[in-house]
Amino acid sequence: MSIENISWNKSFGGWHKQYSHYSEVLGCTMRFAIFLPPHITRGDKVPVLYWLSGLTCTDENFMQKAGAQRLAAELGIAIVAPDTSPRGEDVPDDPEGAYDFGHGAGFYVNATEAPWNRHYRMYDYVLEELPALIESHFPVNNKRSISGHSMGGHGALMLALRNPSRYQSVSAFSPISNPTQCPWGKKAFAGYLGSDKTSWEQYDSALLMRNSAQPVPALVDQGDQDDFLAEQLKPETLVASAKAADYPLELRMQEGFDHSYYFIASFIDDHLRFHAQHLLD
Amino acid sequence: MSIENISWNKSFGGWHKQYSHYSEVLGCTMRFAIFLPPHITRGDKVPVLYWLSGLTCTDENFMQKAGAQRLAAELGIAIVAPDTSPRGEDVPDDPEGAYDFGHGAGFYVNATEAPWNRHYRMYDYVLEELPALIESHFPVNNKRSISGHSMGGHGALMLALRNPSRYQSVSAFSPISNPTQCPWGKKAFAGYLGSDKTSWEQYDSALLMRNSAQPVPALVDQGDQDDFLAEQLKPETLVASAKAADYPLELRMQEGFDHSYYFIASFIDDHLRFHAQHLLD
DSSP states (O other), X not given: OOOEEEEEEEETTEEEEEEEEEETTTTEEEEEEEEEOGGGGGTOOEEEEEEEOOTTOOSHHHHHHSOOHHHHHHHTOEEEEXXXXXXXXXXXXXXXXXXXXXXXXXXXXXXXXXXXGGTOBHHHIIIIIXXXXXXXXXXXXXXXEEEEBTHHHHHHHHHHHHOTTTOSOEEEEXXXXXXXXXXXXXXXXXXXXXXXXXXXXXXXXXXXXXGOSSOOOEEEEEETTOTTIIIIIOHHHHHHHHHHHTOOXXXXXXXXXXXSHHHHHHHHHHHHHHHHHHHOO | OOOEEEEEEEETTEEEEEEXXXXXXXXXXXXXXXXXXXXXXXXXXXXXXXXXXXXXXXXXXXXXXXXXXXXXXXXXXXXXXXXXSOOSTTSOOOTTOOTTSBTTBOTTOBOOSTTGGGTOBHHHIIIIIHHHHHHHHSSEEEEEEEEEBTHHHHHHHHHHHHOTTTOSOEEEESOOOOGGGSHHHHHHHHHHHOSOGGGGGGGOHHHHXXXXXXXXXXXXXXXXXXXXXXXXXXXXXHHHHHHHHTOOEEEEEETTOOSXXXXXXXXXXXXXXXXXXHHOO
16 A cells, blocks of 8 residues: 655645545545644654545635634644545546535445446545554554534544544544434435335444444534524534433534534534543543 | 635634625735624623735635634634735736746736736735734734745745734744745846836745834744755854844744744644734733
């Protein structure tokens, strides 16, 4: 598994770097970004927060707009941001170029339907291949947490709920909480997974949270002025599941905030400190 | 002078807003962004930091990427980011679409050469029209500071050096320090101001700093891995002028940093605290 550095910027005493690599799982060349805190120059191995972005994003949105590096550099946490789907001319895209299916919209599932099942395997990529790559090439330890926004908030919660031994903690901004019951999720799951809706349930956080044997501490922030709140995000389904299953979820409704990176930037420090409690102890 | 709100996002307890308005000075419709700190809800009038962006930028780059809102919200400072040139179909652009002349490259001068002299009057816009607009529409006081990056660093320093009574303090990241002597400046000044180079000198900070009757406290940060350092930026010319004129300039060379917003984000808090000393006393 080789990787190629394609950019680097010094950032708050640490480094923001972009790499490309060939993904066996996805069958295409992928790009990811990593923030490395200054602690690595002292020989320390640092834990990693994985960040999953939302629809239309790449590895760049979070690194450019969230303002996470200041506190991550202070705390000593690396951050890894993958792309949001397989990419490239050989990777099939939505025939009409929709923003919510195909390129930029992998939904962190393993597709089973042709032609998507050859490349659209973001679940395996984020869970297995990418961490193995990160842990073999960078001075990181094996403590991992995961966070994300919107489609990526769904991905973070779902991955942590299904793989509690892989993650110390999970958080999300404005997650698609109950994708089997909202338009974005129904469209994506029908396309990638087919018409048998029982296969969709393994990717629905509100459902998974009701049957969790090993809870992962979870923090969710949701703006109450988010245009997608009622139709697509449905945080009340998470709250109900957490209550029913006595799951350790803290969900905060944030007054006046919307779906943008201005919202994420306003609370990213809280999320970093939350993950630090679990990554650094 | 009417303005139209075109977007708003809650941000760190304050608000990021974009407005459009017709500029009499520039003869076209312009967009600007403003960050308003939470202090205004208590009836306070707050001072304003004007931010001038670099080549190719709009009002959005700084607001999305610099991470300034966190500390500005805490300190109680508004930030205003104008566009970098007049815009629109009626505004002449570089015939070859160059990134360093025409749209996105106003260089904060008042053009004297046709066809540029009708619209390209960013000096008057930033110095007079925009502050008058801001001070008539928002709960701000008349304390102003100014900062910027690259072409905008040139603009900030030049405007403060020529108008010391208008600004409490000035700062810059990677400014074009001596534009009469670098390729970017020579191209822009020849185009906007014509071949008489004596007319260029009023817009050259390294020259202006040698003859300053009323110094404005100045902070400049420059990355030593900036690709434009030697050919375009020439910070050593500012250092020499400050030394010759005993000007209150602190210029910091920052090891390992480049020309990007990752550099700006790493030190924007220092600049905000510097301006706060002068805006809030």
